[in-house]
Amino acid sequence: MDRRREALVGFVVLLGIAVAVVGTIWLQGGWRRSMVELTAASASVGQLVPGASVRFRGVAVGRVEEVRLAPGGDAVLVDLSVDPGLALPENAAVLVAPESLFGDWQAEILNRADFPQGEFLDYPQEGVLPGTALPDFSRLTATADEIARNLTVISERFEIAFTEETALNLKNAIDNIGEISNGLNEMIAQQAERFEDLSRGVNASAEELGAAARSARISFERVDSMIAGFDVGGIMANAEASAENVRALTEDMNASLEEIRSAAATADSAFGRFNALMASAEDGDGSLGRLLGDPALADNAAEAIEQMRALLADIQENPKKYLSLSIF
Amino acid sequence: MIESVLRPFSTLGVRFLALLEELGRAATLFAAAFRSLRNAGVWFPNLLPEMARIGVASVPIALFIATFTGIVMSLQASYTLTGAIPVYFVGTLVGKTMILELGPVLTALTLAGRVGANISAELGTMRVTEQVDALETLAYDPLAYLVVPRILAAVLMFPIVVLLAMTIGIASGWVTALQLLDMSSPEFVKGLRLFFDPWDVWFAVIKSVSFGAIVTGVGCYCGLRTEGGAEGVGRSATRTVVVASMLILCLDAFWAAVLL
Amino acid sequence: MGIHLREVRKSFGPRDVLRGFTLRVTDGETAAIVGPSGSGKSVLLKHVVGLLTPDSGSVTVDGAAVPELKGRALVRLRRRIGYVFQFAALFDSMTVAENVGMGLRRMPGWDRRRIRARTEDCLALVELAGMGDRYPAQLSGGQRKRAGLARAIAPSPRYLLYDEPTTGLDPVTTAVIDRLILRMRDELGVTGLVVTHDMTSAFRVADRITMLHEGKARFTGTPAEVRAAADPVLRGFVEGNPDLYFGAGRARSEDRAER
Ligand SMILES: Nc1ncnc2c1ncn2[C@@H]1O[C@H](COP(=O)(O)OP(=O)(O)OP(=O)(O)O)[C@@H](O)[C@H]1O
Ligand SMILES: [Mg+2]
Numbered sequence: 146m147d148r149r150r151e152a153l154v155g156f157v158v159l160l161g162i163a164v165a166v167v168g169t170i171w172l173q174g175g176w177r178r179s180m181v182e183l184t185a186a187s188a189s190v191g192q193l194v195p196g197a198s199v200r201f202r203g204v205a206v207g208r209v210e211e212v213r214l215a216p217g218g219d220a221v222l223v224d225l226s227v228d229p230g231l232a233l234p235e236n237a238a239v240l241v242a243p244e245s246l247f248g249d250w251q252a253e254i255l256n257r258a259d260f261p262q263g264e265f266l267d268y269p270q271e272g273v274l275p276g277t278a279l280p281d282f283s284r285l286t287a288t289a290d291e292i293a294r295n296l297t298v299i300s301e302r303f304e305i306a307f308t309e310e311t312a313l314n315l316k317n318a319i320d321n322i323g324e325i326s327n328g329l330n331e332m333i334a335q336q337a338e339r340f341e342d343l344s345r346g347v348n349a350s351a352e353e354l355g356a357a358a359r360s361a362r363i364s365f366e367r368v369d370s371m372i373a374g375f376d377v378g379g380i381m382a383n384a385e386a387s388a389e390n391v392r393a394l395t396e397d398m399n400a401s402l403e404e405i406r407s408a409a410a411t412a413d414s415a416f417g418r419f420n421a422l423m424a425s426a427e428d429g430d431g432s433l434g435r436l437l438g439d440p441a442l443a444d445n446a447a448e449a450i451e452q453m454r455a456l457l458a459d460i461q462e463n464p465k466k467y468l469s470l471s472i473f
Numbered sequence: 474m475i476e477s478v479l480r481p482f483s484t485l486g487v488r489f490l491a492l493l494e495e496l497g498r499a500a501t502l503f504a505a506a507f508r509s510l511r512n513a514g515v516w517f518p519n520l521l522p523e524m525a526r527i528g529v530a531s532v533p534i535a536l537f538i539a540t541f542t543g544i545v546m547s548l549q550a551s552y553t554l555t556g557a558i559p560v561y562f563v564g565t566l567v568g569k570t571m572i573l574e575l576g577p578v579l580t581a582l583t584l585a586g587r588v589g590a591n592i593s594a595e596l597g598t599m600r601v602t603e604q605v606d607a608l609e610t611l612a613y614d615p616l617a618y619l620v621v622p623r624i625l626a627a628v629l630m631f632p633i634v635v636l637l638a639m640t641i642g643i644a645s646g647w648v649t650a651l652q653l654l655d656m657s658s659p660e661f662v663k664g665l666r667l668f669f670d671p672w673d674v675w676f677a678v679i680k681s682v683s684f685g686a687i688v689t690g691v692g693c694y695c696g697l698r699t700e701g702g703a704e705g706v707g708r709s710a711t712r713t714v715v716v717a718s719m720l721i722l723c724l725d726a727f728w729a730a731v732l733l
Numbered sequence: 734m735g736i737h738l739r740e741v742r743k744s745f746g747p748r749d750v751l752r753g754f755t756l757r758v759t760d761g762e763t764a765a766i767v768g769p770s771g772s773g774k775s776v777l778l779k780h781v782v783g784l785l786t787p788d789s790g791s792v793t794v795d796g797a798a799v800p801e802l803k804g805r806a807l808v809r810l811r812r813r814i815g816y817v818f819q820f821a822a823l824f825d826s827m828t829v830a831e832n833v834g835m836g837l838r839r840m841p842g843w844d845r846r847r848i849r850a851r852t853e854d855c856l857a858l859v860e861l862a863g864m865g866d867r868y869p870a871q872l873s874g875g876q877r878k879r880a881g882l883a884r885a886i887a888p889s890p891r892y893l894l895y896d897e898p899t900t901g902l903d904p905v906t907t908a909v910i911d912r913l914i915l916r917m918r919d920e921l922g923v924t925g926l927v928v929t930h931d932m933t934s935a936f937r938v939a940d941r942i943t944m945l946h947e948g949k950a951r952f953t954g955t956p957a958e959v960r961a962a963a964d965p966v967l968r969g970f971v972e973g974n975p976d977l978y979f980g981a982g983r984a985r986s987e988d989r990a991e992r
Contacts, residue, residue: 157630162636602820603820610816
């Protein structure tokens with residue numbers, strides 16, 4: 146009787162401990178085979194954490210052991226343990242990228258030539274692989290989303306505020322934005338090969354962007370027919386100031402990014418024409434302001450442009466964050 | 474007039490003082506029990522039977538609860554995670570919640586009823602029938618003989634029971650995912666492993682050790698302070714379950730704040 | 734050196750149970766304490782083993798002040814004292830034999846076999862031979878009481894405190910227990926303190942009888958002195974005469990209240 150109880154207690158205790166130990170090891174990803182240690186250097190690592198998987202040609206070959214700052218802090222060193230059987234490719238490099246949209250990142254070993262657009266960091270130390278990290282897609286999609294939302298607001302507010310010709314010019318500008326979204330789409334298509342899962346989310350944002358541009362265009366077309374023959378009045382000064390903002394913004398964009406220069410140039414000329422139009426409308430005491438009869442609308446217009454400016458200013462400040470994927 | 478205005482305050486004051494007194498008495502009891510650890514000759518022979526009674530006998534009920542928790546977790550996770558969130562997150566959700574929260578806390582709450590009330594009623598009966606006094610006259614230290622082995626047994630066995638419950642809970646969630654949610658094993662395991670951290674298991678162990686101490690500690694305290702016959706024994710058992718459950722939840726929040 | 738209580742006071746909340754009780758039991762002597770139900774006899778006995786501490790006054794056993802004893806000293810003292818509980822207080826998770834052996838298990842030099850032998854002897858002494866394997870719930874009230882007595886005498890204590898050892902027993906068994914108490918005194922030199930309401934039994938076993946009344950020792954004397962005493966309270970109690978005991982006036986007023 147007593148013996149049996151003792152045995153039972155012992156059995157349960159051992160079972161519990163065994164289950165915990167085996168389960169923990171299993172959940173950590175199996176028994177550790179003898180692994181080979183590698184180190185890679187990168188300017189940043191996104192959200193890579195120890196325990197993340199290491200892949201080669203899509204196959205899991207190891208795990209990230211440690212992520213640490215290099216002495217001096219100008220690089221991040223990533224320690225990997227990989228299968229001893231793995232033969233490193235020529236020009237071996239490490240690409241740190243999201244595995245999916247949900248925060249789990251991975252380190253991929255690849256031939257540097259397979260990802261030419263990557264800015265790999267060559268760390269001045271023997272045996273450290275060059276590495277680079279893709280931007281964090283969650284931030285990118287969030288921004289694309291915001292652009293789309295802002296465009297919608299702008300188009301709504303502009304709908305009732307401008308003359309036929311202005312509308313036309315702005316339509317051109319919007320078309321440019323449409324081009325931008327097309328560019329984004331193209332980029333997504335490129336990226337799709339690498340991040341199939343992910344691209345769906347981004348694609349959706351890009352489509353929203355496109356849709357916003359389209360709806361803006363439609364609004365302007367309606368404005369075209371509505372405002373013909375009306376007097377353009379008091380809001381001209383405000384509109385001019387807005388145009389000034391747009392011009393400044395355009396200049397900023399010009400100065401900041403080679404890639405968006407052509408798009409910006411188109412926008413610039415569009416806004417230039419818009420500006421001239423404003424002036425002429427003022428001379429011929431146009432009827433736009435009276436049509437509106439409500440100065441608040443003019444303020445809205447200015448505000449919308451201000452939003453656009455702030456958004457693009459962010460892009461300008463951190464161009465790499467948004468644009469290193471050759472969006473434009 | 475003034476009397477009636479002051480009464481709530483004086484009641485509050487009296488209650489508060491009573492609470493402090495209670496806490497003081499409990500602290501004294503546990504300090505004395507800690508000192509009684511020296512009397513290993515007294516408590517050690519009782520340890521194994523208590524481990525069997527508190528731990529082994531609690532395994533079936535704990536596993537039963539864990540099984541159904543796992544099933545419900547799995548179904549609810551799949552219900553919640555729709556659209557863009559990948560289905561393997563069911564595994565993550567089941568694993569994380571079983572290990573971090575539901576495994577330890579649900580098991581402890583159940584055992585507060587099963588073990589805590591049992592201890593309280595048993596010691597309460599011994600108190601009111603003078604068996605505790607009889608132990609003293611036979612030169613036994615009642616704390617060493619009754620309290621220490623129970624608390625120790627719970628501290629040792631609660632983690633074991635919780636580990637088993639966690640395992641079964643995850644397993645039942647897994648089976649549910651396979652059978653009812655059309656997930657595949659690799660998917661579930663991928664989610665399970667995604668955010669797994671061995672520290673989570675330690676966290677659960679630490680929590681269950683503290684829960685074991687709380688459940689048996691409260692049970693012993695209420696039991697030994699029982700007064701007044703069968704009714705008193707019933708009161709003690711009820712009080713044990715209520716107080717132990719409350720303390721478990723407070724402690725749970727405490728550990729979450731301190732350790733996570 | 735005996736048991737010595739001096740001016741012991743004890744109250745539970747508003748209820749004063751002992752109000753300056755003094756008693757001396759010398760070594761080798763058996764003293765009886767008599768008194769009505771609820772007068773504090775059990776409370777008194779608990780003071781002697783340190784289960785209760787007096788509010789004031791002193792309790793010494795074998796020259797040691799009981800309320801001040803702690804740890805090992807208290808354990809040593811308690812090994813020298815056997816306590817027979819009024820309601821037996823048997824451990825109901827154990828068999829009778831295990832109950833009786835409980836006090837022996839922790840004593841040095843007692844192995845399993847020796848404990849078993851001693852247990853059987855003690856059970857035989859209280860006429861419970863062969864009942865060792867039963868659980869307390871399977872015994873009658875009187876059997877339980879005797880098992881409690883066996884448990885108290887098993888470690889061969891030098892002092893034995895009996896809380897109503899014969900209440901509820903039939904006359905023959907009562908006589909057996911009384912004889913056992915006397916044997917304890919005569920053969921083993923045990924110092925006894927017997928609490929009882931049973932005057933026959935008290936006269937039989939006690940060298941001296943003390944009456945506990947309203948928290949104090951009302952009367953102390955040999956059985957002969959008790960029989961000869963003129964004190965109406967004592968006589969009323971001994972003779973079982975409520976008129977005498979309560980005093981004629983009070984008895985009548987209670988009658989009125991009852992009606
Ligand atoms: N732990 C306690 N808490 C409160 N009151 C108590 C306690 N123990 C005893 N009393 C009170 O002390 C008084 C004396 O109790 P005690 O048990 O000593 O009576 P007794 O003389 O042994 O009576 P009986 O002959 O019926 O056993 C009683 O009024 C009882 O209510
Ligand atoms: Mg009594």
